[in-house]
Amino acid sequence: MGEREIAIVSFAEVIVERSDRDDCELLLPVLKRALGDVGLTQQDIGFTVSGSSDFLGGRPFAFVMATDVLGAWPPIRESHVEMDGAFALYEAWVRLQHGDLDTALVFAFGRPSQGPLHDVMSLQLDPYYMAPLRPDALSLGALAARAALDAGLTSEDELARIAGERRGVPTSTSEPYLREPLRAHATPTLRDGAAAIVLAAGDGARALSKRPAWIRGLDHRIEPHSLGARSLTRSVSTEQAARGAGALGFGADVAELHARFAHEEPLLSRALELPASTRVNPSGGALAQDPVMVTGLCRLGHAARAVHEGAARAIAHATSGPCLQQNLVCTLEAR
Amino acid sequence: MSGPVTRFKSPVRFVFDVPAGPTVSRFLAAVAEGRLFGQRCPTCAKVYVPPKVACPRCGDPLSPEQLPVKETGTVTSFCVVNVPYEGQTMKLPYVYASILLDGADIPFPHLVDAEPADVRMGLRVRATWSDALGPTLESIRAFVPTGEPDAPFDAYKEHL
Numbered sequence A: 001m002g003e004r005e006i007a008i009v010s011f012a013e014v015i016v017e018r019s020d021r022d023d024c025e026l027l028l029p030v031l032k033r034a035l036g037d038v039g040l041t042q043q044d045i046g047f048t049v050s051g052s053s054d055f056l057g058g059r060p061f062a063f064v065m066a067t068d069v070l071g072a073w074p075p076i077r078e079s080h081v082e083m084d085g086a087f088a089l090y091e092a093w094v095r096l097q098h099g100d101l102d103t104a105l106v107f108a109f110g111r112p113s114q115g116p117l118h119d120v121m122s123l124q125l126d127p128y129y130m131a132p133l134r135p136d137a138l139s140l141g142a143l144a145a146r147a148a149l150d151a152g153l154t155s156e157d158e159l160a161r162i163a164g165e166r167r168g169v170p171t172s173t174s175e176p177y178l179r180e181p182l183r184a185h186a187t188p189t190l191r192d193g194a195a196a197i198v199l200a201a202g203d204g205a206r207a208l209s210k211r212p213a214w215i216r217g218l219d220h221r222i223e224p225h226s227l228g229a230r231s232l233t234r235s236v237s238t239e240q241a242a243r244g245a246g247a248l249g250f251g252a253d254v255a256e257l258h259a260r261f262a263h264e265e266p267l268l269s270r271a272l273e274l275p276a277s278t279r280v281n282p283s284g285g286a287l288a289q290d291p292v293m294v295t296g297l298c299r300l301g302h303a304a305r306a307v308h309e310g311a312a313r314a315i316a317h318a319t320s321g322p323c324l325q326q327n328l329v330c331t332l333e334a335r
Numbered sequence B: 001m002s003g004p005v006t007r008f009k010s011p012v013r014f015v016f017d018v019p020a021g022p023t024v025s026r027f028l029a030a031v032a033e034g035r036l037f038g039q040r041c042p043t044c045a046k047v048y049v050p051p052k053v054a055c056p057r058c059g060d061p062l063s064p065e066q067l068p069v070k071e072t073g074t075v076t077s078f079c080v081v082n083v084p085y086e087g088q089t090m091k092l093p094y095v096y097a098s099i100l101l102d103g104a105d106i107p108f109p110h111l112v113d114a115e116p117a118d119v120r121m122g123l124r125v126r127a128t129w130s131d132a133l134g135p136t137l138e139s140i141r142a143f144v145p146t147g148e149p150d151a152p153f154d155a156y157k158e159h160l
Ligand SMILES: [Zn+2]
Pocket: B041, B042, B043, B044, B045, B046, B055, B056, B057, B058, B059
């Protein structure tokens, strides 16, 4: 059975250093813009799904409050993942494969400025052995970076170069370590934000967009939870998702990678077998702006935007869990 | 040590600093002055107290105009809390109710200071303010019965 033709037809995002708005205030203009850009309203949407985490604000059911801005009456088909919005997009893509609905709205929101994000992320570790040690997310990033350096996959010079290019500022290995061997420039720039994407199937997508970004393949895979039970220097789940999504040999013009740490870029590029001709993270990626829970969806949005604006092929990657535990790969193309 | 380990300690403490956002801030600033207001949905005309960012029914931002609402209202639904929990400040048993203020279309939850056996749907109540006002709904100490006849079901059946 062939997969149904589905495309990203619209993308909107807002990213700020620190939002004084609540989730609904942040989301409302983003949703209106993503829908309005293709002349749709919520009533035109078949399936709505969001990604967020209540751990960012330390309050339960923030994702339920967020439905206030949807206008969910008459009742709509709605779902949520406690993950980055990229994984919500996966659910929407699967839902549209059923064939009875033609459009989907995917959105995500996150405000890491509300709490000690790097420490909060230690709660996703196993509760018996790892979480009680409270290694923060930066320390785990540094652990994996050390493994990558020791394996000869990258160098501190290369990490500084990658960070400088993504951030658009000069970087140097003379800067002090934040978590050895990571300097601040090689770690994510936390931001508050929200984003939304509209998916449409078949002729519906052609009617909404002059140049839809067609999803050629979409896959995501997960590795063992325990950091000791998997390789930190080779992303096997990215390799498998890349195969599933048809990313190997795809010849993308652009790849938007959800690399929260500089050393993850060469690791992911290798897993995706990216050729030198593929531009990696022209948006700057998470090193420049990391609106946690939104960052992965933004990778899909920026890859799609590249296709909307003329690229023939693009790859988007999103991750979740400590040290690239789970990985999603999407191939997008113009037709 | 012999025998199974049945528990271990893994203390967690995080402090969050959650901005209320402009919509909630305006309302809480009014509450700190002992004043309540509602905001109307421009599409369906429903009045929300406290105001929301958008009408959950229509998805549209509410009109910014601050509409005065009364401090009297009707209990549309309630529960009696009998179970103690950490941080509880009320003496058990107490009543937690949905209260529809006169002039509002959507009820909001607050405490009713009355014998639980006397609380019922349709009970008419009035806000009593705390001596210490602040940007919190705790500025309303509780709602107390007014002694008026109960509101007929038809008067609030559309607002449950
Ligand atoms: Zn309305």
